[in-house]
Amino acid sequence: MTRRSIGIIVNGVTGRMGYWQHLVRSLLAIREAGGVPLADGTTIWPHLVLVGRSEPKLRQIAERHGLDDWTTDLTAALARDDVQVYFDAQVTQQREKAIRQAIDAGKHIYTEKPLAEDTEAALDLARAARAAGVRTGVVQDKLFLPGLRKLKRLLDGGFFGRVLSVRGEFGYWVFEGDWQPAQRPSWNYRAEDGGGIVVDMFPHWHYVLEELFGAVRSVSCVTATHVPRRVDESGRPYPATADDAAYGVFELEGGVIAQLNSSWCVRVHRDELVEFQVDGTEGSAVAGLRRCRVQHRAVTPKPVWNPDLPATEDFRAQWTDVPDNEEFDNGFKVQWEAFLRHVVAGEPFPWDFLAGARGVQLAELGLVSAREGRRVEVPELSL
Structure with missing residues (x-):
């Protein structure tokens, strides 16, 4: 079995949703389960890069879970060649700017909702992502x-x-x-x-x-x-x-x-x-x-x-x-697995930035x- 590592920036990990639902109950749970299996026998292994504004909080979370890759410098994290995915769980007002940075850096993007503060900004992000050829997704956990x-x-x-x-x-x-x-x-x-x-x-x-x-x-x-x-x-x-x-x-x-x-x-x-x-x-x-x-x-x-x-x-x-x-798994984890299969194997993922713009x-x-x-x-x- 081949294991394929995929670098994921987790921005906003010090917040309630970013920490509990996305880090602990989704990405760490995926790692504990051995990764995300693909039909060809490959397993996707999330390598996590924790990003936030508070260095003490990031260090504490990293040490608690045995992680050692974290930074307060989003620009430096996005410049890394070993990172393929950017995830955003920040407050909405900070999201659009960070997502634009990720698009410019050529990263695939998964984000909490709402995608942006207004419809036109959300559509603009969707257009920019399509022009850059990056895959996108918006959390729609209740499904x-x-x-x-x-x-x-x-x-x-x-x-x-x-x-x-x-x-x-x-x-x-x-x-x-x-x-x-x-x-x-x-x-x-x-x-x-x-x-x-x-x-x-x-x-x-x-x-x-x-x-x-x-x-x-x-x-x-x-x-x-x-x-x-x-x-x-x-x-x-x-x-x-x-x-x-x-x-x-x-x-x-x-x-x-x-x-x-x-x-x-x-x-x-x-x-x-x-x-x-x-x-x-x-x-x-x-x-x-x-x-x-x-x-x-x-x-x-x-x-x-x-x-x-x-x-x-x-x-x-x-x-x-x-x-x-x-058996029903955690909804956030299930959608994370679907997005990672979408990025790595091109499997369908209908909940993209345009879907997110309709919610906005x-x-x-x-x-x-x-x-x-x-x-x-x-x-x-x-x-």
Whole structure:
């Protein structure tokens, strides 16, 4: 068996997502498994070059995991001939400049979303990458969640008949930072730093809707900053200038209507932090991060509205779990493996910079809708 080493710059590894999901649960997990196998017997072995702004943090992470290749100098890392891939998990405002550097250096690029701060910048990155002949990818992790993979299985098998609607609930209570520390970084709540739940979540909703149910043709959105004052990591109060909740209605190609609520100001009364209910003519399903439950037309009860009597039916018990039928690996790791096979072996990878630009576009138009109080059409994007 031949092992092929591929150098990967991991920029932003000191952040929460960069460290946990991409370094620990994806790239280090791939190494622990022996690499990514290819059909010809070759194994891809990720050689990791950690990049960040804090030398003490980088050193600490490297020592913790037995790594010795790290630097605070991105330009020097991109100049290396033994590096083929650049990955970006920085805050959004830093991303575009770094990705342009990587394109100029001729590196293949994989990045967290959103790809850029606005649609035109995202499209420009996609055009530049295509002109440079480099392969690109944008993280679209929710497609690889066990719950959504089961949902995709149901859709592919025709379980729903004609899909009518999708209702999604995402969110949890993020503490304000005063009497309990916040679970998310303070920049998320400052618009001037690229924060806001629309920018964070609408790119996710775009690829989930497009991949499973159809292209998004219009968006209607209401946003709110429910908690106007928060406390940062240093204990200093600051005004929250970004939206912390968004309530969206999306019209899809083919007539499906999707309603998706996103909030960092909601207390969870559901089984998982995100759930999607899909209703069709032949059946319905509720999919979360891991579980997926169904109710078919043939076994749907006939409830009768009577507010004068207490409810006696256990509605949740009337649904059936969809079995796993396979082993589900970490979604971030699965997409990393697919991207590395794309780079080395040319295997298909549809989640490129153009796909990422469509996610940015939906977030941008969602904010336009909220600001102007109207339904906004979503035009098709092309290079």
